[in-house]
Amino acid sequence: MSSTVVAKNPPPTSRFGIRMDSANSAGTSLASLDRLGTVISVKRDATVFSEGDRSHYFFRVVTGAMRSCCLLADGRRHINDFFLPGDFIGLDADDHYRFTAEAVADATLVRYPRSAIEQFTSIEPGFGKHLLDLLSRQLIAAQQHMLLLGRKTATERVASFLVTMGGRTRDAGNMSLPMTRSDIADHLGLTTETVSRAFTQLKTQGVIGLEGAAHVIVQDGAALEELAEAC
Amino acid sequence: MSSTVVAKNPPPTSRFGIRMDSANSAGTSLASLDRLGTVISVKRDATVFSEGDRSHYFFRVVTGAMRSCCLLADGRRHINDFFLPGDFIGLDADDHYRFTAEAVADATLVRYPRSAIEQFTSIEPGFGKHLLDLLSRQLIAAQQHMLLLGRKTATERVASFLVTMGGRTRDAGNMSLPMTRSDIADHLGLTTETVSRAFTQLKTQGVIGLEGAAHVIVQDGAALEELAEAC
DNA sequence: CGGGGCGTTGAAAAGCGTCAACCCTTGTGG
DNA sequence: CCACAAGGGTTGACGCTTTTCAACGCCCCG
Numbered sequence: 019m020s021s022t023v024v025a026k027n028p029p030p031t032s033r034f035g036i037r038m039d040s041a042n043s044a045g046t047s048l049a050s051l052d053r054l055g056t057v058i059s060v061k062r063d064a065t066v067f068s069e070g071d072r073s074h075y076f077f078r079v080v081t082g083a084m085r086s087c088c089l090l091a092d093g094r095r096h097i098n099d100f101f102l103p104g105d106f107i108g109l110d111a112d113d114h115y116r117f118t119a120e121a122v123a124d125a126t127l128v129r130y131p132r133s134a135i136e137q138f139t140s141i142e143p144g145f146g147k148h149l150l151d152l153l154s155r156q157l158i159a160a161q162q163h164m165l166l167l168g169r170k171t172a173t174e175r176v177a178s179f180l181v182t183m184g185g186r187t188r189d190a191g192n193m194s195l196p197m198t199r200s201d202i203a204d205h206l207g208l209t210t211e212t213v214s215r216a217f218t219q220l221k222t223q224g225v226i227g228l229e230g231a232a233h234v235i236v237q238d239g240a241a242l243e244e245l246a247e248a249c
Numbered sequence: 250m251s252s253t254v255v256a257k258n259p260p261p262t263s264r265f266g267i268r269m270d271s272a273n274s275a276g277t278s279l280a281s282l283d284r285l286g287t288v289i290s291v292k293r294d295a296t297v298f299s300e301g302d303r304s305h306y307f308f309r310v311v312t313g314a315m316r317s318c319c320l321l322a323d324g325r326r327h328i329n330d331f332f333l334p335g336d337f338i339g340l341d342a343d344d345h346y347r348f349t350a351e352a353v354a355d356a357t358l359v360r361y362p363r364s365a366i367e368q369f370t371s372i373e374p375g376f377g378k379h380l381l382d383l384l385s386r387q388l389i390a391a392q393q394h395m396l397l398l399g400r401k402t403a404t405e406r407v408a409s410f411l412v413t414m415g416g417r418t419r420d421a422g423n424m425s426l427p428m429t430r431s432d433i434a435d436h437l438g439l440t441t442e443t444v445s446r447a448f449t450q451l452k453t454q455g456v457i458g459l460e461g462a463a464h465v466i467v468q469d470g471a472a473l474e475e476l477a478e479a480c
Numbered sequence: 481c482g483g484g485g486c487g488t489t490g491a492a493a494a495g496c497g498t499c500a501a502c503c504c505t506t507g508t509g510g
Numbered sequence: 511c512c513a514c515a516a517g518g519g520t521t522g523a524c525g526c527t528t529t530t531c532a533a534c535g536c537c538c539c540g
Contacts, residue, residue: 088392091478094400098392112382116389139377146370146377151343153384158347160391161319161329167398168438169325172496199519207399209497214520230505231519247321403528430487443528445488461537462487 055128066119066127067108073115075129076108082125083196086117087204097205099159100197102186109135110153123196162248167207175206176216177245180226180234191236199231286359297350297358298339304346306360307339313356314427317348318435328436330390331428333417340366341384354427393479398438406437407447408476411457411465422467430462 057080060066066077069088077084084101098117101107107119111132139146166178179202184190195202199210199217206213220226225242227235236242288311291297297308300319308315315332329348332338338350342363370377397409410433415421426433430441430448437444451457456473458466467473 088396088479090396090400096396096399098395110385110388112385112389116392140374143371143374146381149381150377150384153381153388154341154343157341157384157388157391158343160388160395161347164329164391164395164398165319165321165327167395168327168435169321198517204399210519211498211521212496215496218520248319429485440529441487442489442530446528449488 052128054134055130057126058129059126060121060124062121062124064121066121067115068118069115071115073108073111073113074132076106076111076132076135077119077127077129079103079105079107080126080128083122084119084125084127085122085197085201085205086119088117095204096207097201100201100205102196106152108132109149110156122198122201165248172206172208172212173216173219174245174247175208176202176213176220177225177242178247179206180220180236181243181246183234184236184239191239193234193236195232195234283359285365286361288357289360290357291352291355293352293355295352297352298346299349300346302346304339304342304344305363307337307342307363307366308350308358308360310334310336310338311357311359314353315350315356315358316353316428316432316436317350319348326435327438328432331432331436333427337383339363340380341387353429353432396479403437403439403443404447404450405476405478406439407433407444407451408456408473409478410437411451411467412474412477414465415467415470422470424465424467426463426465 079101085097086099087095087097089095166175187193199213203210203213221228225238227237310332316328317330318326318328320326397406418424430444434441434444452459456469458468
C-alpha cells in the first residue's frame with residue numbers, strides 16, 4: 019500500500035501520558051503556569067479524582083506514579099495509562115472526568131485549576147497548539163494500545179509494555195516498575211497470573227532478568243522489540 | 250470512591266470519529282473552510298492514505314463510510330474507528346499519518362490541506378478550542394474502546410458496537426451496517442466467526458433481529474444496553 | 481446460470497482465565 | 511532481634527471462551 023513503513027521505535031511519542039518539561043517550546047508559559055499550581059501529596063492507592071467528578075483541576079506528577087482507570091459495574095477494571103514524573107493528568111477532560119485517577123505509589127502532584135488552560139490559550143496562542151500536540155500524542159498512544167489489546171498475545175503485550183516503560187526510564191535496560199502485576203494486568207487486558215507467566219517466560223528465554231518482581235534488566239533488547247513490534 | 254457515577258448513556262460524545270455539522274458553534278468558520286476543500290470519491294476498499302505517509306491533508310466524509318486501521322507485520326489488523334458522513338479523518342495527525350484510511354464502502358470525501366488548520370486556528374481563536382474538544386472526544390472514545398477490548402466478552406463487545414452504531418444512525422432501532430463482519434471483528438478484537446456467533450446469539454435471545462447480514466433491528470434496546478454497559 | 485465473496489455453523493484445539501496452593505518480601509510488634 | 515502476619519508474586523491443574531480449520535449456504539452480480 020504505502021512505500022513508507024511506520025517507524026519501529028516511534029519518536030519520543032511514547033505511551034503513558036504526556037511529557038512537557040521546561041526545556042521545550044512552551045517552556046516560558048509553563049514556568050508562569052507553575053505559579054498557579056498547588057503541591058499535593060497522595061498515599062499509595064489513594065484516589066485523586068473519580069470518574070464522573072466535576073473536572074475543576076488538572077494535575078502534573080512530580081514524584082511517584084499514578085494510574086487512570088475505568089470500571090465496569092461488576093468490577094472489571096481497565097487501566098488506561100500510567101503517569102510518571104512530568105506527565106499531566108486530566109488535560110483531556112471535558113466538564114467531568116472520564117476516568118478515575120489513583121496513586122500507584124506514594125506521589126506528589128501539582129494541582130492546577132482548569133481555568134488556567136483557557137487563560138493560557140487566550141494569552142499564548144502557541145499554547146493551544148501545544149495542547150493539541152499533547153492530545154494528538156495521547157490519541158496515537160491510545161491507538162497503539164488498542165492494537166495491543168485487540169490483537170497481541172500475552173507475551174507480546176508484556177514485551178510491548180516493557181519496551182514502552184523502557185522508553186520512559188533513564189536507563190531503559192535496567193528499570194524499576196512502580197506498579198503491581200495486577201496493575202500491569204489491568205493495563206494489558208490480562209490477569210495477574212498470565213502477566214506473571216509472561217514475565218517468567220521472558221526470563222527463561224533470557225530476554226530479561228528479574229531482581230525481585232519490580233526490577234527488570236533487559237538482556238536482549240532486540241528480541242524484546244521483536245516481540246513487541248510497534249510497541 | 251465518588252458520589253457520582255458515570256452516565257449510562259454518555260452524551261452525544263459517541264465513538265466513531267468526530268462530528269462537526271454546520272449547526273454548531275464553529276459553523277461560520279467551517280463554512281469558509283469548505284471553500285478550501287476538494288471533493289474526491291473512492292471505491293470500496295480503496296486506500297486514501299497509508300500509515301507512515303506524510304500528512305498533507307485531512308478529510309471529511311460526505312457519503313459512504315471509511316475505516317482507519319493499523320497492522321502488525323504478520324497481518325494482524327486492528328480497525329481503530331469507522332467514519333460516517335460528517336466525520337473528520339486525519340485531524341489528529343502530526344507530520345505523518347499513524348494509521349491507514351480505507352473505504353468500507355464507496356465513498357465521497359472532501360479533502361482539505363492541513364495548512365488550513367493552522368490558518369483557521371490563527372484567524373479564529375474559537376476554532377482551536379473546537380479542535381481540542383474534538384480530540385478530547387476522540388480520546389474519551391478511545392478509552393471506552395480500550396475497556397471493551399481489554400475486559401468485555403464477545404457478546405458484550407458486539408452489543409456495545411450496536412449501541413454505538415445506533416447512536417450514530419437516524420433510526421437507532423433499525424440500522425444498516427456498511428461494514429463486513431471481518432471489519433467489525435478487527436474493530437472489536439475478535440474473529441469473523443465469533444462476531445457471527447454473537448450476532449446469532451443476540452438474535453436467538455430476541456435482543457435483535459436480522460434482515461440479511463447488514464440490516465439490524467433492535468428489538469430489546471434495554472437488554473442490548475445492559476449487555477453493552479458504558480458502550 | 482454460475483461464480484465468488486461473505487456469512488454462518490460445526491468440531492477440535494489453544495490460549496488464557498480461574499481456582500488453589502505456596503513462596504517470598506516487607507513491615508510490625510512483641 | 512526474632513516471629514509472625516499480610517500482601518504481592520509465582521506456579522500448577524483444570525476449565526472455558528475464543529480461535530482455528532473446515533464445510534456449507536446465501537446472496538449479489540456478471
